[in-house]
Amino acid sequence: xxxxxxxxxxxxxxxxxxxxxxxxxxxxxxxxxxxxxxxxxxxxxxxxxxxxxxxxxxxxxxxxxxxxxxxxxxxxxxxxxxxxxxxxxxxxxxxxxxxxxxxxxxxxxxxxxxxxxxxxxxxxxxxxxxxxxxxxxxxxxxxxxxxxxxxxxxxxxxxxxxxxxxxxxxxxxxxxxxxxxx
Amino acid sequence: xxxxxxxxxxxxxxxxxxxxxxxxxxxxxxxxxxxxxxxxxxxxxxxxxxxxxxxxxxxxxxxxxxxxxxxxxxxxxxxxxxxxxxxxxxxxxxxxxxxxxxxxxxxxxxxxxxxxxxxxxxxxxxxxxxxxxxxxxxxxxxxxxxxxxxxxxxxxxxxxxxxxxxxxxxxxxxxxxxxxxx
Numbered sequence: 001x002x003x004x005x006x007x008x009x010x011x012x013x014x015x016x017x018x019x020x021x022x023x024x025x026x027x028x029x030x031x032x033x034x035x036x037x038x039x040x041x042x043x044x045x046x047x048x049x050x051x052x053x054x055x056x057x058x059x060x061x062x063x064x065x066x067x068x069x070x071x072x073x074x075x076x077x078x079x080x081x082x083x084x085x086x087x088x089x090x091x092x093x094x095x096x097x098x099x100x101x102x103x104x105x106x107x108x109x110x111x112x113x114x115x116x117x118x119x120x121x122x123x124x125x126x127x128x129x130x131x132x133x134x135x136x137x138x139x140x141x142x143x144x145x146x147x148x149x150x151x152x153x154x155x156x157x158x159x160x161x162x163x164x165x166x167x168x169x170x171x172x173x174x175x176x177x178x179x180x181x182x
Numbered sequence: 183x184x185x186x187x188x189x190x191x192x193x194x195x196x197x198x199x200x201x202x203x204x205x206x207x208x209x210x211x212x213x214x215x216x217x218x219x220x221x222x223x224x225x226x227x228x229x230x231x232x233x234x235x236x237x238x239x240x241x242x243x244x245x246x247x248x249x250x251x252x253x254x255x256x257x258x259x260x261x262x263x264x265x266x267x268x269x270x271x272x273x274x275x276x277x278x279x280x281x282x283x284x285x286x287x288x289x290x291x292x293x294x295x296x297x298x299x300x301x302x303x304x305x306x307x308x309x310x311x312x313x314x315x316x317x318x319x320x321x322x323x324x325x326x327x328x329x330x331x332x333x334x335x336x337x338x339x340x341x342x343x344x345x346x347x348x349x350x351x352x353x354x355x356x357x358x359x360x361x362x363x364x
Contacts, residue, residue, distance in 0.1 A: 021204050025320035032317040059317055091349055091356040096335070123354050133338040134349035135214040135241055138207035141326035148327055156315040167273055167316035172305050174273040
C-alpha cells in the first residue's frame with residue numbers, strides 16, 4: 001500500500017436484497033480512498049466480490065475481499081494483534097476531536113460500518129466510536145470523510161498499478177487512456 | 183442557511199427500484215452537509231420526500247425536496263439566474279484544482295450527481311465537471327467530499343433548528359437528548 005496506514009473496512013450484517021448497491025458503493029469507496037481490504041459479515045455476497053475483482057482488473061490495484069462469519073471474534077483478534085478498531089457511528093465522538101490521535105498511531109486500522117442496527121458490543125470492542133457529524137446521513141459518506149481526513153486528501157492521488165484504463169482529468173466530457181498506450 | 187453558500191443537489195434519473203437507498207443516502211448527505219434542497223429527475227419518488235420530511239421533523243432543519251420533470255431546462259434557468267452548476271463525475275477536473283475557485287464565487291451552487299449514464303449535455307451545461315479522484319466509487323461519497331471541501335468542514339458543526347432529538351457525542355454507546363429538556 002502506498003498510504004501510511006494499513007486500513008481494512010468491515011461492513012456488518014450485509015443483506016443483499018436490502019444493501020446490494022450501498023455495500024458495493026462502500027467497497028468502491030474503500031478501494032478508491034486507500035483501504036486494502038473490504039470485509040462483510042452477514043450474507044457472503046459473491047456480487048460484491050465479483051464487482052471488486054472487475055474494478056481491480058479494469059482500474060488497477062489489488063483490493064482484497066473477505067466474508068467474515070464471526071465478526072466479533074474477528075475484531076477481538078484484530079486487537080490482540082495490535083490493530084486499532086474505529087467504529088463509524090453518528091453517536092460517537094466528533095471526528096475532528098479524535099482524527100489526529102488516530103492518525104498519529106501507526107497501528108493498522110479496522111474501520112467498521114454498520115447497518116441500521118449495530119449490536120452494542122461493537123461500541124465496546126472499538127478503540128474509537130467516531131461520528132462524522134451527529135446527524136443521520138450515510139455510512140458511505142462517513143467512510144469517505146473518515147478516510148479523507150485520515151489520509152489528509154492524499155488518497156485522491158493514489159496511483160493503482162495494473163488495470164487496463166486510466167482517466168485523464170478534463171474540463172468537459174470523458175478522456176480515457178488505455179494503459180500501455182498514450 | 184447558516185452556511186456561506188446556497189447549495190441545491192440534483193440527482194439525475196432516479197429510479198426507485200434500482201436507486202431507492204442510494205438516493206435516500208444522497209438526500210441525507212445533502213441535508214447533513216449543508217445543502218438546503220434536494221431534487222430528483224426521473225421518477226418522482228414520494229419515499230424520498232417522506233424520508234426527508236421525517237428526518238426534518240425528528241432531527242430538525244428545513245431541507246426541501248422537489249421533483250424536476252425537465253432537468254436540463256431547470257439547469258439552464260439556474261444559470262440564467264446567475265447560479266453555478268457543478269457536475270460531479272470521475273471524468274472531471276480534480277477537486278483540489280477547482281474548489282478554491284468555486285468557493286470564492288458567491289453564486290448559488292447546483293450540484294449534479296448522476297446515475298450510471300449521464301447525458302453528455304450535462305458536461306456542457308455545467309460550469310465545472312469535478313472529479314473526487316479519478317477512480318470509480320460513489321456519488322454519495324463524491325457529494326460528501328465536495329460539500330466538505332466547499333464548506334471547509336464547518337458543515338459538520340451545523341445546528342438544525344427544531345426537531346425533537348439531538349445526539350450528545352460520546353465515547354461509548356448512545357446519548358440522545360430530547361430537545362427542550364436537558
